[in-house]
Amino acid sequence: MATSVATGPSLPETAVAPGSASFDGDLLIEQARDIAGRHLGDRDRLASLILGGAFLAAAVVLALLVGSDRAIGPWTMAIFVASYAIASRIDFEVGTGSAVPTQLVLVPMLALLPVQYVPLCVLGGLLLGSLPEYARGRVPLDRSLLRFVNSWHAVGPVLVLIVAGQPEPTPRNLPIYGLALVVQFGFDFGSTALRDRLGLGVSSTNLLRFMVWIWAVDSALTPIAVVAALGSRAHPALIVFSLPLIGLLAYFARERQVRIDHALELSTAYRGTALLLGDVVEADDAYTGLHSRDVVSLVLDVCDRIGVVGSERRDAEFAALLHDVGKIKIPAEIINKPGKLTDEEFAVIKTHTVEGEKLLSQVGGLLGNVGRIVRSCHEDWDGTGYPDGLVGEGIPRVARIVRCCDAFSAMTTDRSYRKALPFEEAMAELRRCSGTDFDPEVVEALAATVTRSR
Numbered sequence: 001m002a003t004s005v006a007t008g009p010s011l012p013e014t015a016v017a018p019g020s021a022s023f024d025g026d027l028l029i030e031q032a033r034d035i036a037g038r039h040l041g042d043r044d045r046l047a048s049l050i051l052g053g054a055f056l057a058a059a060v061v062l063a064l065l066v067g068s069d070r071a072i073g074p075w076t077m078a079i080f081v082a083s084y085a086i087a088s089r090i091d092f093e094v095g096t097g098s099a100v101p102t103q104l105v106l107v108p109m110l111a112l113l114p115v116q117y118v119p120l121c122v123l124g125g126l127l128l129g130s131l132p133e134y135a136r137g138r139v140p141l142d143r144s145l146l147r148f149v150n151s152w153h154a155v156g157p158v159l160v161l162i163v164a165g166q167p168e169p170t171p172r173n174l175p176i177y178g179l180a181l182v183v184q185f186g187f188d189f190g191s192t193a194l195r196d197r198l199g200l201g202v203s204s205t206n207l208l209r210f211m212v213w214i215w216a217v218d219s220a221l222t223p224i225a226v227v228a229a230l231g232s233r234a235h236p237a238l239i240v241f242s243l244p245l246i247g248l249l250a251y252f253a254r255e256r257q258v259r260i261d262h263a264l265e266l267s268t269a270y271r272g273t274a275l276l277l278g279d280v281v282e283a284d285d286a287y288t289g290l291h292s293r294d295v296v297s298l299v300l301d302v303c304d305r306i307g308v309v310g311s312e313r314r315d316a317e318f319a320a321l322l323h324d325v326g327k328i329k330i331p332a333e334i335i336n337k338p339g340k341l342t343d344e345e346f347a348v349i350k351t352h353t354v355e356g357e358k359l360l361s362q363v364g365g366l367l368g369n370v371g372r373i374v375r376s377c378h379e380d381w382d383g384t385g386y387p388d389g390l391v392g393e394g395i396p397r398v399a400r401i402v403r404c405c406d407a408f409s410a411m412t413t414d415r416s417y418r419k420a421l422p423f424e425e426a427m428a429e430l431r432r433c434s435g436t437d438f439d440p441e442v443v444e445a446l447a448a449t450v451t452r453s454r
Helices: 010-014 025-036 042-065 074-088 103-112 115-136 141-163 171-200 205-231 236-284 286-306 310-322 325-329 343-349 352-363 365-375 397-411 423-432 440-453
Strands: 092-094 097-099
Touching: 042 115, 042 141, 042 171, 074 103, 074 115, 074 236, 097 205, 103 115, 103 141, 103 171, 103 205, 103 236, 115 141, 141 171, 171 205, 205 236, 286 310, 286 397, 286 440, 310 365, 310 397, 325 352, 352 365, 365 397, 397 423, 397 440, 423 440
Parallel strands: none
Antiparallel strands: 092 097
16 A cells, blocks of 8 residues: 655655666655655645545445445454554655555455445554554644545455455455455555645656555565465454564564665765855855855756756755865965956866865765766866866766856856846856857756746
């Protein structure tokens, strides 16, 4: 089952297929955790209320109107609900949502309980499982609406089994249960995608990419769940013997969560180091520091417009902040010279990209990679830039974006040797140099971004 508690406007833009070059699962999980701790927006709350209310209505209708020959006592049903609650608390974070091993309990529910009660049991299990988070204030209470939306996955297989006459989980009936699994995935995706579309205005394309991985987990657990159901036919309460396996999965989930926490702490440390270096630059030269922060804003806007996502977008943020860090190695009398630089002085200035790479490579890790981008932030599209004379797409895309945004910010900011250019003149200069100094695609994206913000 997919627990889509964190999708939001910022996430699908950065959610890309696992395995692609720009995929950064930890970055998505960090954003997902942040959004999961917020209240639902008005539009999202309304969409969740509609979809959750529709689920509750469907579940009640099924419970009241559908009969069954299966006889299960209330205590046995309570055991199933409690087991489902325990399983729902085991959280394998995947991108913008979570995979939870509730399939180990859902399949025996479908095979052993009167199926018309399964949707309400699933809802009860999800609400019970999330109760500690709500009680501690870790999750806003209004997000409980998502538990109703997330319960839709149980309705699909219930409908299949009702139409099939609620067959026993024997080998002969396994194709029916296979069809129920497929329909379960369809209801799971449909309810989540509809909530994202109505409540958040978000495309379902990226959601599908992540849910494929979540469905793979459900598919892998289903055969084990079928065996558990077969072994519990005479005494359904024996489903509690699945709890040790659920406990083992809880241990693995906890280990994964700790690793993710450590990775996010390291990412935070890198971000803090980048901000500290930015402060050092600003302390050494106020213009360079403030200019770099202005470039960050422009770069991220352009990244969003042309589809730079995941770790590449994070590198763009750091590169924009630190693209001039090497200037702390340049003598202040050259940096702050009010007049035109001599050829010798300009040659010294041009070393700042290489000096920046050296500084960041000493930090290493993520910032070491950013250093390689910083080195290329003064390369020109036609190959006339420095320090390596790279041409066109041979220049890292992030460096091409920083190059263009850096130039626009410089043109529209007062310098020690000239006043800022008017907006129209700066845009005309950007377009004049499109295809020579700057990547044409980046120029058009930047032009659209700054024109819209005026």
